[in-house]
Amino acid sequence: MRNPLIKMILIGFFIGCLFAAPYDVIAAQKPAMIHLNYKIDQKKHKVVFPQEKITLAVGQIIRIKMDDLFFGGDFFEKDVLDIDWEEGDSITCYFKGKNPGTCKIQFIDTGDNSTKGELEITVVGKSGPRGRNELSRVYYNYAQSKGNDGVEEGLEFFPSKIKLKLGQRMLLLPQKRNLNQKSFIIEYSNDDVLDELLPFIGKGKDLFKATAIGNVKMEIHIAHEYFTKGTLEVDVTK
Secondary structure (H helix, E strand, C coil), rough: CCHHHHHHHHHHHHHHHHHHHHHHHHHHHHCEEEECEEEECCCEEEECCCCCCCEEEECEEECCCCCCCCEEEEEHHCCCCCEEEECCEEEEEEECCCCEEEEEEEECCCCCCEEEEEEEEEEEECCCCCCCCCCEEEEEEEEEEEEEEEEEEEEEECCCCCECCCCCEEEEEECCCCCCCCEEEEECCCCCCCEEEECCCCCCCCEECCCEEEEEEEEEEEEECCCCCCCEEEEEEE
């Protein structure tokens, strides 16, 4: 090539393509949804996946049909994955690459809590625009107030009222990571508005999905400390 200017332009273009390739190639070559199966190795007490480390492009989805698993992990704190689910004879969960980063999904066999497994998920690419149905977070903290019997401890929620779109998910989690996380007992003023994802094992965290239009007040009690409670109000619209 005789023209040095054209040669330099082509070399620069090639280098730019080389550095951009990993994200574009992953997004282009991998399917939009990965159907992931697992098996229970009873001898090794392990939940076994075909691969334990997976790379996703932002927007790519892992689908896992969980017949006999609980799950949890650090993917919410790191804001790397979004989640959705559908219920039938079993629960199918969808983990979607949301923001670049690495996180873990941990699994426990429902019949034997010593049987465990783990997936390490790395998400690459650029974060997409925030969607109208993206997971919403509600944080809670312990609060003290003066009552007739002295100082009383309860739960405060931030926000204490939240609006969700139909189908949108909501995560309830502690405001501070070092907060003593306990399980909840929840009473609903309307049982039809929200669906709770029961196989989720994030102690001190709960997942919900808006399944019907309406309003619900959730009276949330700390298990084994029933009078430590607070109220969260949820409005679901189209």
